[in-house]
Amino acid sequence: MAVMENDLGSDLAHRGGTFSYKTRNEVNAVDTSEWVCRWCSGRTSTPMDGQVICVSRVCQCGAIALAAPAHDFDEVVDDAIHLFGIADEYLTPFDWDRVAGLEQLGVNMLEGSVISGQPSGSPHDLRVFWFRKDARH
Secondary structure (H helix, E strand, O other): OEEEEOOOOOEEEEEOOEEEEEOHHHHHHHOOOOEEOOOOOOEEOOOOOOOOOOEEEEOOOOOEEEEEEHHHHHHHHHHHHHHHOOOHHHOOOOHHHHHHHHHHOOEEEEEEEEEOOOOOOOOOOEEEEEEEEOOOO
């Protein structure tokens, strides 16, 4: 089950492709969904440990997945900047400028799968983005 805070301060939990409202402790106790890494194709159910606000996973290859509804892509970018940093000249209010700033530091991004909300195609679908720092930087 994955967790996201909604505008009302409640937690939005994901279990088996559907969302329901749960407390954060209930969700964290049973969060076992696996995601497939876009770089190594490994499977991971290990969330980031309190460092991000997005739903997350960490792969053994070093890749990090961050997921949020499409309308909250800025939260994905904010979490990635928090984890990897950003080139100063790219610190603008525009998400894609900030993604370019991550790329300048050698952070690569790949779009992953969509985790469906209920009903399917709802605004609560989560878009997954995978990030990994290039070893050459």
